Amino acid sequence: MTGERTKDCGRAEELLADWMEGESGPEFTALEAHLATCSSCSALAEDLRRIATTAASLPDITPPRDLWPEIAMRLTPRQAGYVAGAVLTRHSASHPVSSTRRFRIERWRAPLAAAAAVLVVATGALLVTRSGDNAPVPTAAAPSEAPAASGEAILASSQPVNSAQLLSQSYAAEIEALTTILANDRGILDTATVGVLRRNLEVIDAAIQESRQALEQDPASELLTEQLNVIYDMKLEMLRRTVILSSGA
Amino acid sequence: MALRPQQETSQLATSRPDSALRIEPDVRGAAAGDADAFQRLYRRYMPRVYSLCVRMLGDQAESEEATQDVFVRLWDKLPLYRGDSAFSTWLHRLAVNVVLSRMKVRGTERNRFAGEETLEQVSLRSAPAGAAMDLEAAIAMLPAGARRVFVLHDVEGYTHEEIGDLLGISAGGSKAQLHRARVILRKTLDR
Numbered sequence: 001m002t003g004e005r006t007k008d009c010g011r012a013e014e015l016l017a018d019w020m021e022g023e024s025g026p027e028f029t030a031l032e033a034h035l036a037t038c039s040s041c042s043a044l045a046e047d048l049r050r051i052a053t054t055a056a057s058l059p060d061i062t063p064p065r066d067l068w069p070e071i072a073m074r075l076t077p078r079q080a081g082y083v084a085g086a087v088l089t090r091h092s093a094s095h096p097v098s099s100t101r102r103f104r105i106e107r108w109r110a111p112l113a114a115a116a117a118v119l120v121v122a123t124g125a126l127l128v129t130r131s132g133d134n135a136p137v138p139t140a141a142a143p144s145e146a147p148a149a150s151g152e153a154i155l156a157s158s159q160p161v162n163s164a165q166l167l168s169q170s171y172a173a174e175i176e177a178l179t180t181i182l183a184n185d186r187g188i189l190d191t192a193t194v195g196v197l198r199r200n201l202e203v204i205d206a207a208i209q210e211s212r213q214a215l216e217q218d219p220a221s222e223l224l225t226e227q228l229n230v231i232y233d234m235k236l237e238m239l240r241r242t243v244i245l246s247s248g249a
Numbered sequence: 250m251a252l253r254p255q256q257e258t259s260q261l262a263t264s265r266p267d268s269a270l271r272i273e274p275d276v277r278g279a280a281a282g283d284a285d286a287f288q289r290l291y292r293r294y295m296p297r298v299y300s301l302c303v304r305m306l307g308d309q310a311e312s313e314e315a316t317q318d319v320f321v322r323l324w325d326k327l328p329l330y331r332g333d334s335a336f337s338t339w340l341h342r343l344a345v346n347v348v349l350s351r352m353k354v355r356g357t358e359r360n361r362f363a364g365e366e367t368l369e370q371v372s373l374r375s376a377p378a379g380a381a382m383d384l385e386a387a388i389a390m391l392p393a394g395a396r397r398v399f400v401l402h403d404v405e406g407y408t409h410e411e412i413g414d415l416l417g418i419s420a421g422g423s424k425a426q427l428h429r430a431r432v433i434l435r436k437t438l439d440r
Contacts, residue, residue: 017428021409048431051438054384055403060296061303061385063313067320068291074321077282167325174347177354226329240346243353 008034012041020048076169164212164219164228171232178239197242204235272332280327287327291320294337298344304400305348307389315351319344345401345415352393387437391430398423399430 015031035042211228218224275293278286298319303312322343330339388396388404397416401407402423409420409427416423 017424021424044435047435048428051384051431051434052403055388055399056406058300058304058384058404061300062296063299063303063316064309065313067295067299067313067317068288071291071317071320072284072288074317075284075287075324174350178350181354229326229329236346236350240350240353 006038009038009041012038013044016041016045016048020045020052164215167225167228167232168212171236174236175232175239178236178243181243182239201235201238204231204238207231208235272330273336276327276330276336279324280330287324290323294340295320297337298340301341301344301400301405302348304385304388304404305352305397307391307396311351315348318351319347322347341405345405349397349415352397384434384438387434390437391433395426395430395433398426399434402427403431 012031012034015027019028019031035045208228208231211224211231215221215224215228275283275286275289279290295316299312299316302315302319303309306312306315319340323340326343330336388399391399398412401412401415402409407415409423412418412423413420418426
């Protein structure tokens with residue numbers, strides 16, 4: 001075995017990544033033959049494999065302080081009568097969808113479908129724009145606005161809360177951060193691209209607005225809550241992907 | 250061991266078969282508003298979430314904030330968990346999304362192209378002279394782009410296809426970043 005670099009070493013290094021992924025074929029057979037005779041490349045392969053193996057068995061890390069008190073302070077109480085268990089089991093055979101619920105599903109499927117279609121179109125087009133959020137997204141509640149009691153006390157509160165508002169608050173910070181990024185990127189984007197994405201976001205925002213209004217009328221509806229959550233997720237996903245893609249613009 | 254989605258699923262298959270009909274009581278309780286149940290979930294899963302955060306973000310204070318964000322978001326979204334996948338996998342995906350959003354925000358604020366540092370630039374970054382570099386410290390020194398792929402693949406067990414979906418890159422791009430990360434780590438650990 002030799003430690004001197006040869007012309008085969010460069011090619012071997014190029015193939016190592018795929019070889020470590022388990023790929024096979026004539027060129028990888030040649031690579032293995034090279035590794036058997038080249039101490040430099042075999043050491044590289046061994047080190048890379050050891051790094052991967054060690055990484056897979058890294059122990060969990062514990063933060064130096066307890067984060068729970070701050071988390072508990074930020075939790076909002078569940079709405080009275082908001083029975084999450086119903087959501088957890090609603091797809092089971094023992095909980096068939098009633099005709100009334102089916103009516104609701106059909107009634108509120110339209111905004112969800114519109115938002116989903118927009119997400120597909122927007123991400124598929126790899127476009128970048130700034131959010132034109134016609135429906136103002138409430139900002140997250142400032143710490144001073146939260147009850148000063150302990151987290152447990154907050155959780156135990158039975159005061160009615162607005163599901164739509166809670167959902168909006170939970171997404172507001174991330175949406176705001178992403179739209180700020182896109183706003184900063186706007187100058188390097190072409191006008192047509194900005195226009196298409198803005199229109200798509202307007203459709204999503206309209207779906208959010210419609211779902212919020214429905215949820216305000218029927219605040220105990222887990223279906224409407226989930227729908228609003230899904231649309232917010234779609235908006236976040238679209239913004240997130242757009243931001244990622246804009247990095248390469 | 251850090252949370253590894255695929256392994257987690259198979260491990261749980263024998264000990265805790267998550268399904269719509271068999272969701273662990275604390276998940277169900279927390280979803281219904283039981284703060285004690287939620288705190289137990291926090292105690293059980295926090296180390297895994299924090300580990301992901303600190304390895305992806307490379308900053309203790311920000312990782313603590315991100316961990317808090319993950320559990321606050323978890324509380325908000327728990328009523329929507331249906332048990333279609335293992336709870337740990339579902340939570341992990343939530344955590345990854347929170348972290349990636351943070352990385353993107355931070356990366357843009359500080360340096361839009363921080364993830365594109367060259368190997369040479371990374372090599373020039375100073376490490377304590379003569380200090381023993383362990384893998385954790387070396388991971389923290391990786392460029393953001395290589396670090397997130399390395400952590401997601403080698404530490405957390407995501408496939409290149411899954412990473413591609415998460416990051417908006419191709420599976421081939423993920424492979425290239427992973428190899429780059431491993432080579433940088435080797436170079437760092439050899440110093």
